[in-house]
Amino acid sequence: MAHRWTNDLSRDDVTPRSVWLNRRQILAGLAGAGAVGIGGPVAADDGLQPNTLEEIRSYNNFYEFGLGKEDPMRNAGAMVTEPWSIRVEGLVDRPGDYSLSDLTDGLTVEDRIYRFRCVEAWSMVIPWNGIELADILERVGVQEGARYVAFETVVQPEVMIGVQRRVIEFPYVEGLRIDEAMHPLTLLATGIYDEPMANQNGAPIRLVVPWKYGFKSIKSIVRISVVAEEPPTTWSRANPREYGFYANVNPQVDHPRWSQATERRIGGGLFNRRQDTLMFNGYEDEVAHLYDGMDLSRFI
Amino acid sequence: MAHAMVVRINGGLRQVPPGVIYALGVGWAGWLFWRGLTGDLGVEPINALERAYGDIAIKLMIATLAVTPLRHWTGLNLLRFRRALGLACFGFVLAHLAVWALLDVQVVSALWDDVVKRPYVTVGMLSFLLLVPLAVTSNDLSVRRMGAASWRGLHRLTYPAAVLAALHYLWIAKGFDISAILHAVVIVALLALRLRGRTRVQMAR
Numbered sequence: 139m140a141h142r143w144t145n146d147l148s149r150d151d152v153t154p155r156s157v158w159l160n161r162r163q164i165l166a167g168l169a170g171a172g173a174v175g176i177g178g179p180v181a182a183d184d185g186l187q188p189n190t191l192e193e194i195r196s197y198n199n200f201y202e203f204g205l206g207k208e209d210p211m212r213n214a215g216a217m218v219t220e221p222w223s224i225r226v227e228g229l230v231d232r233p234g235d236y237s238l239s240d241l242t243d244g245l246t247v248e249d250r251i252y253r254f255r256c257v258e259a260w261s262m263v264i265p266w267n268g269i270e271l272a273d274i275l276e277r278v279g280v281q282e283g284a285r286y287v288a289f290e291t292v293v294q295p296e297v298m299i300g301v302q303r304r305v306i307e308f309p310y311v312e313g314l315r316i317d318e319a320m321h322p323l324t325l326l327a328t329g330i331y332d333e334p335m336a337n338q339n340g341a342p343i344r345l346v347v348p349w350k351y352g353f354k355s356i357k358s359i360v361r362i363s364v365v366a367e368e369p370p371t372t373w374s375r376a377n378p379r380e381y382g383f384y385a386n387v388n389p390q391v392d393h394p395r396w397s398q399a400t401e402r403r404i405g406g407g408l409f410n411r412r413q414d415t416l417m418f419n420g421y422e423d424e425v426a427h428l429y430d431g432m433d434l435s436r437f438i
Numbered sequence: 439m440a441h442a443m444v445v446r447i448n449g450g451l452r453q454v455p456p457g458v459i460y461a462l463g464v465g466w467a468g469w470l471f472w473r474g475l476t477g478d479l480g481v482e483p484i485n486a487l488e489r490a491y492g493d494i495a496i497k498l499m500i501a502t503l504a505v506t507p508l509r510h511w512t513g514l515n516l517l518r519f520r521r522a523l524g525l526a527c528f529g530f531v532l533a534h535l536a537v538w539a540l541l542d543v544q545v546v547s548a549l550w551d552d553v554v555k556r557p558y559v560t561v562g563m564l565s566f567l568l569l570v571p572l573a574v575t576s577n578d579l580s581v582r583r584m585g586a587a588s589w590r591g592l593h594r595l596t597y598p599a600a601v602l603a604a605l606h607y608l609w610i611a612k613g614f615d616i617s618a619i620l621h622a623v624v625i626v627a628l629l630a631l632r633l634r635g636r637t638r639v640q641m642a643r
Contacts, residue, residue, distance in 0.1 A: 197482055
C-alpha cells in the first residue's frame with residue numbers, strides 16, 4: 139500500500155541540513171546588520187520551502203504541556219516514550235497491546251513533504267517520515283462494519299502541566315472516517331527530517347492528515363480503535379460551535395473568531411506577509427471526492 | 439512599623455520624577471520590537487509582539503486603577519505617577535493596535551471585517567475608543583478647562599474600558615487560560631472596591 143502518493147514538493151525543496159541547523163542564526167545576523175527586507179530574506183520562488191527543524195520544534199500546540207507555543211519545547215522532554223505501547227481495539231482481526239516496533243517493523247517509512255495548516259491561521263511545511271495509516275490498519279485487519287477510526291493521546295499527569303491544570307479535557311482524542319484513514323495521504327509519522335520525532339512534535343508516533351487543520355493530527359498515540367460510530371473528538375467536545383468532526387482546511391468557512399482565508403507561514407520574521415489558504419490545504423485534487431455532496435459550511 | 443515604612447517609601451518616591459515611567463515605557467516597547475526583529479521572540483514574532491504589547495497594556499491599566507485603592511488601604515502614595523501610568527498604558531494599547539493592523543492583519547478591508555465580525559476585536563476596539571478621550575485629556579490644561587468634577591466624571595471611563603479589555607483577553611483564550619481569568623478577576627475586584635468606596639461616601643452624607 140505504500141508509495142501510493144508522490145510528493146508535490148521534492149526532496150530538493152527540503153532545506154539542507156547545514157542550513158536548517160542555523161538558518162535562524164543567519165536571520166538574526168542579517169537583522170542585526172539591518173539587512174532584513176520586508177517579506178523576509180529566505181523566500182523560495184514557489185513559497186514551498188520546508189521550515190527548519192528548529193522552527194518545527196519550537197512552535198507547537200500540545201496543550202498537555204501548556205498553552206504557550208514554546209511550552210511544549212520546554213516541557214515535553216520529561217514525557218516517557220520508551221517503552222511505548224499502543225492498544226489496538228474494536229473492529230479489528232488482531233486486537234491487543236502492540237509495541238511500537240510490532241506495529242511498524244517491516245512497513246515502509248516514506249518521506250512526505252506536506253503543508254501543515256493550524257486552525258489558528260499559521261502554517262508550516264514539514265518533511266515527515268511516516269507510514270501510511272492504511273498499511274498499519276491492514277496489519278491489524280479491519281473488519282466489516284468499521285466506519286471510523288478513533289485515536290487517543292498518552293496521559294502522563296506527573297509531567298504534563300496542562301493535564302494538571304485541566305486546560306481542556308484529557309486524554310486528547312481524535313477520529314477519522316475510515317475512508318479518510320485509508321487515504322494514501324494519511325500517515326502515522328515517526329520522524330521529521332530523518333531525525334527521530336521530538337517529544338513536542340508527538341513522539342514516538344503521531345497522525346498526519348495534511349488536508350485538515352493541525353489539531354486533527356493527534357500526537358503521541360497510545361490507542362487506536364476501529365469503530366462503527368463517529369467517535370468524540372476533543373475540540374468539538376470542548377466547543378462544538380467552533381470545531382466539528384471534519385475540520386477540513388477551507389478558506390471559505392471562517393472560524394467564528396477569525397478568518398481562515400489567509401495564513402502566515404512560520405519563519406518569515408516580523409514583516410512576514412500573509413498568504414492565501416488553499417482549499418483542503420492544497421490537496422483538493424486528492425481528497426475533494428471524499429466529501430462529494432456534503433455541505434462543507436455545515437460539516438466543519 | 440509598617441506605617442513608618444510606607445512613609446519612607448513615599449518620601450523616596452517623591453525624589454523620582456514621573457517622566458521615568460515614559461522613558462521606561464518607550465524603552466521597553468522598543469526593546470521588545472528589537473527582540474522581535476532579531477528572532478528573540480521565537481519563530482512567530484508578529485503574534486508574540488502583539489500579545490506582549492497587549493499584555494503590558496492591560497497590566498498598566500490594572501496598575502493605574504490600583505493607585506487610589508493602594509493609597510486608601512496602605513497609605514502608599516503613587517498619585518504623582520498615575521497620569522504617566524495611564525498614558526504609558528495607552529501607548530502600549532496603540533503599539534498593540536499598530537502590530538495588529540500593520541503586521542498581523544495587513545489588509546485594510548480585513549481590519550474592518552475583523553472589527554465588525556469578531557466580537558473579541560469589537561470589544562477590544564471599543565475599549566481603545568473609550569481610552570482615547572482619557573489620553574487626550576491627561577494634561578493639566580484639560581483638567582483646568584474641564585473643571586475637576588467633570589474631568590473626574592469623564593475619567594471614570596477607565597472602568598468600562600478595563601472591563602472590555604478583560605473581556606477581550608478572555609475571548610481570545612483557548613481552553614482554560616488561567617492568566618486571562620486572573621486579569622479579569624483583578625479588574626473586577628478593583629471595580630468592586632471603587633463602587634464600595636463610593637457607596638460608603640454617599641452613606642456618610
